Amino acid sequence: MENIIDHITDVKDLKKLNYKEKKQLSNEIRKYIIEIVSKNGGHLASNLGVVELTIALHSVFNVPEDKIIWDVGHQTYVHKILTGRKEKLKTLRQLNGIAGFPKIEEDEADCFNTGHSSTSISVALGMAKARDIKKENNNIIAVIGDGALTGGMALEALNDAGSSKTNLIVVLNDNEMSISKNVGGISLFLNRVRSKKLYRKSNNYIKKAVLKIPYLGTKITHIVRKIKYSIKQLFFTNMLFEDMGFRYIGPVDGHDQEKMESIFKIAKDIEGPILIHVVTKKGKGYKPAEENPDKFHSTPSFNIEDGTSKKESKKDYSKVFGDKLVELAKKNEKIVAITASMKDGTGLAKFSKEFPKRFFDSRNSRTTYFGNGSRNGKKWTNSCCTNIFNILPKSL
Numbered sequence: 143m144e145n146i147i148d149h150i151t152d153v154k155d156l157k158k159l160n161y162k163e164k165k166q167l168s169n170e171i172r173k174y175i176i177e178i179v180s181k182n183g184g185h186l187a188s189n190l191g192v193v194e195l196t197i198a199l200h201s202v203f204n205v206p207e208d209k210i211i212w213d214v215g216h217q218t219y220v221h222k223i224l225t226g227r228k229e230k231l232k233t234l235r236q237l238n239g240i241a242g243f244p245k246i247e248e249d250e251a252d253c254f255n256t257g258h259s260s261t262s263i264s265v266a267l268g269m270a271k272a273r274d275i276k277k278e279n280n281n282i283i284a285v286i287g288d289g290a291l292t293g294g295m296a297l298e299a300l301n302d303a304g305s306s307k308t309n310l311i312v313v314l315n316d317n318e319m320s321i322s323k324n325v326g327g328i329s330l331f332l333n334r335v336r337s338k339k340l341y342r343k344s345n346n347y348i349k350k351a352v353l354k355i356p357y358l359g360t361k362i363t364h365i366v367r368k369i370k371y372s373i374k375q376l377f378f379t380n381m382l383f384e385d386m387g388f389r390y391i392g393p394v395d396g397h398d399q400e401k402m403e404s405i406f407k408i409a410k411d412i413e414g415p416i417l418i419h420v421v422t423k424k425g426k427g428y429k430p431a432e433e434n435p436d437k438f439h440s441t442p443s444f445n446i447e448d449g450t451s452k453k454e455s456k457k458d459y460s461k462v463f464g465d466k467l468v469e470l471a472k473k474n475e476k477i478v479a480i481t482a483s484m485k486d487g488t489g490l491a492k493f494s495k496e497f498p499k500r501f502f503d504s505r506n507s508r509t510t511y512f513g514n515g516s517r518n519g520k521k522w523t524n525s526c527c528t529n530i531f532n533i534l535p536k537s538l
């Protein structure tokens with residue numbers, strides 16, 4: 143069969159495809175991204191997870207009039223391929239090559255330069271307000287991961303957007319992962335929401351099984367229905383997003399092309415802020431990345447057959463920092479380490495193993511833990527691990 147990916151020179155070409163062709167295109171995109179990242183290195187797992195989601199967004203919405211704001215931006219390889227940058231993607235992580243994140247200067251389909259996480263809803267709300275003042279009616283869509291959603295700025299923006307009547311679509315791309323496994327209360331909340339799907343499945347299963355028992359079957363079904371009602375109450379009495387003023391749709395299978403497109407079409411006509419909860423699999427379609435999504439979040443070049451790294455692991459800046467910190471922490475028990483979901487990237491994995499009680503993986507870290515100073519003539523130190531963000535490698 144002929145390659146479809148080679149004929150996508152613009153999003154207009156994508157809109158002509160049927161679902162069968164889009165399925166083929168998804169496979170080709172995954173293969174193409176794996177080939178490039180295996181040679182150049184790059185963000186792999188997140189991109190493999192959003193293939194169908196990105197196709198659905200570009201099938202329903204029209205960039206550049208409609209604005210798609212990608213949170214963090216490391217998951218935009220598919221978006222770049224679909225918006226005419228397929229060949230340029232081969233220059234990823236090379237001198238003067240394509241940016242690994244959205245870049246306004248690069249293409250009009252990129253409407254915001256990102257890199258830092260948790261900013262998309264704020265940006266989208268600003269764009270939506272500007273649109274309203276100009277009396278325009280284009281769609282504004284923020285795509286945010288469950289990891290980025292735990293950042294304070296995202297919550298402030300949700301709070302603000304929920305109370306406004308502004309038309310705004312937030313797509314929550316929930317893959318249960320930040321860079322590593324997601325942590326914290328929001329992540330627990332999303333686990334509960336996701337289990338709604340499981341609960342439905344198990345309920346049908348129980349119903350089918352008990353109906354097979356004559357007489358008793360119908361009685362038990364009645365009881366099951368009662369239990370179902372109380373479980374539903376348990377799940378949805380405190381539906382965070384709706385309580386904040388958003389209409390909530392979900393959870394939706396983020397690999398079901400048709401379902402997602404039909405939901406996005408409906409969302410276009412809904413007034414006010416709406417949140418669509420999409421569940422995806424990080425690393426989808428490439429076994430080593432599905433099994434080790436954190437390793438393949440951002441990876442150096444690797445062998446496609448088994449996912450092993452091509453580069454010898456060298457002693458880089460983060461490793462030197464991490465080793466030195468462990469050495470100092472052995473002598474000074476006041477030393478703690480904090481990271482915002484970047485244990486490996488910041489060289490703190492060793493520290494987390496050796497001093498689990500003095501290690502904090504917290505998106506709250508920038509405000510709570512950092513700092514030293516003096517009060518009433520007395521010196522205080524919260525942490526000797528100064529701002530980790532200053533030492534991040536540029537690629538992160």
Ligand SMILES: Cc1ncc(C[n+]2csc(CCOP(=O)(O)OP(=O)(O)O)c2C)c(N)n1
Nearest residue numbers: 188258259287288289290319320321482483
């Ligand atoms: C302010 C800030 N804190 C931390 C990071 C490091 N970081 C990069 S991506 C990411 C979260 C990724 O998780 P998610 O948003 O769920 O996206 P996924 O890769 O799982 O699709 C974090 C915390 C960052 N870029 N900016």
